[in-house]
Amino acid sequence: MNCLEFRRQVGAEPFTADPAVAGHRAGCPACARHQDELQAMDRLLGKAMQVGWVPGIPAPRRWVAMAASLVAGVLVAATLWLSWPAPTLASEVIGHVMHEPGAWSAAGELPPAEVAEALDSSGARLRPGSGTVTFAKRCFFDRHWVPHLVVQTESGPVTVLLLGHRDVAAATHIDDQGFSAVVLPAPRGSIAVVGQNVAGLDAVARQILDAVEWDA
Amino acid sequence: MNDDPARRDRQRRFAALCEPLRPDLLRFAFWLARDRALAEDVVQDAMLRAWKALDSLDDDARVKPWMLTIVRREHARTFERKRLEVADVDALVEAEASVLATDEDAAVAEMREALFRLEDDYREPLVLQVMLGHSTDEIAMQLGLTRGAVLTRLFRARQKLRAALAGEGPETTS
Numbered sequence: 001m002n003c004l005e006f007r008r009q010v011g012a013e014p015f016t017a018d019p020a021v022a023g024h025r026a027g028c029p030a031c032a033r034h035q036d037e038l039q040a041m042d043r044l045l046g047k048a049m050q051v052g053w054v055p056g057i058p059a060p061r062r063w064v065a066m067a068a069s070l071v072a073g074v075l076v077a078a079t080l081w082l083s084w085p086a087p088t089l090a091s092e093v094i095g096h097v098m099h100e101p102g103a104w105s106a107a108g109e110l111p112p113a114e115v116a117e118a119l120d121s122s123g124a125r126l127r128p129g130s131g132t133v134t135f136a137k138r139c140f141f142d143r144h145w146v147p148h149l150v151v152q153t154e155s156g157p158v159t160v161l162l163l164g165h166r167d168v169a170a171a172t173h174i175d176d177q178g179f180s181a182v183v184l185p186a187p188r189g190s191i192a193v194v195g196q197n198v199a200g201l202d203a204v205a206r207q208i209l210d211a212v213e214w215d216a
Numbered sequence: 217m218n219d220d221p222a223r224r225d226r227q228r229r230f231a232a233l234c235e236p237l238r239p240d241l242l243r244f245a246f247w248l249a250r251d252r253a254l255a256e257d258v259v260q261d262a263m264l265r266a267w268k269a270l271d272s273l274d275d276d277a278r279v280k281p282w283m284l285t286i287v288r289r290e291h292a293r294t295f296e297r298k299r300l301e302v303a304d305v306d307a308l309v310e311a312e313a314s315v316l317a318t319d320e321d322a323a324v325a326e327m328r329e330a331l332f333r334l335e336d337d338y339r340e341p342l343v344l345q346v347m348l349g350h351s352t353d354e355i356a357m358q359l360g361l362t363r364g365a366v367l368t369r370l371f372r373a374r375q376k377l378r379a380a381l382a383g384e385g386p387e388t389t390s
Contacts, residue, residue: 008367009367011370011374012366012368012370013352013367013370041374041377044323044324046346047324048325048327048328049331049347050243051246051328095323096323140323140327140381141323142322142323143323143382144382
């Protein structure tokens with residue numbers, strides 16, 4: 001199986017158990033990364049398809065729905081416009097982390113090459129000795145594929161997202177749904193660090209920012 | 217008449233086999249119709265047809281594909297019977313904004329909208345594969361396509377979604 005055949009097959013069946021796919025994957029890191037990306041997209045797709053449905057509440061008829069949505073839309077939009085703050089980047093990051101629970105439970109230090117692979121396309125590297133990385137993938141976030149790491153620090157595990165496409169003017173910190181998130185300006189875009197009950201998360205985030213090297 | 221033991225057995229069989237599938241059928245119908253009210257109508261009519269045709273279901277283990285086929289046909293019939301026009305996708309997105317929106321993760325909402333905008337020929341096999349866990353062969357049987365045609369549609373569906381999420385125009389596919 002060559003790279004083209006591999007990509008055609010995993011493009012249609014990202015979780016295929018075909019031994020030929022597994023064989024090619026083992027010897028081709030670029031194709032392995034491509035399959036990881038497709039699998040990440042499928043996990044997101046699976047969540048997206050699970051639309052909420054409230055049993056027992058009949059759906060409104062078309063004309064009723066249109067009229068109601070027009071009136072409600074104006075009222076809701078006005079209310080939101082006046083009173084509801086837009087979701088912050090930090091809260092979006094927490095939302096993403098909550099949907100990747102498997103990342104937290106990953107155990108065992110990843111080989112440096114695997115970490116480098118996840119960071120490579122973002123033009124970033126992690127300095128040696130920066131901490132034990134137990135998870136390193138590229139995930140869909142805010143319409144972009146971004147490196148998603150879990151780093152075991154002295155204060156506990158933290159999730160790190162390198163958001164090269166999102167500039168922020170200043171550091172922000174939020175606590176939401178049992179998680180804390182810090183977003184810092186970075187040489188390229190921003191970096192988000194998320195933890196649960198991590199003491200001194202702001203300091204941990206700055207240490208991680210210092211541990212990342214960026215291509216010129 | 218309601219005391220008829222045969223009818224009671226039939227009701228029990230229907231309740232045990234078909235009713236538990238309702239949430240999946242509603243989601244499937246929603247992704248077919250992209251309209252919650254229409255999806256509920258389709259599933260209600262499909263349930264009625266399933267009740268009437270229950271005796272034709274020979275193998276209880278095949279109830280899910282059997283029901284999905286009924287829902288697909290009912291959806292097609294609904295469009296034919298009501299002479300519904302193909303709606304503008306922007307209007308559909310706006311009308312179903314409450315279903316598409318999620319406060320959990322912006323990426324999920326973006327993916328929902330991208331899926332909403334995907335053409336029917338690509339969206340349906342993808343829903344069967346990802347949401348309902350069907351194999352390529354099962355999708356081919358369900359849609360009356362060859363295995364190769366299903367693989368092509370699944371491949372292109374993902375290409376189109378990736379392009380949409382990356383904010384690109386339609387991709388050309390080989």
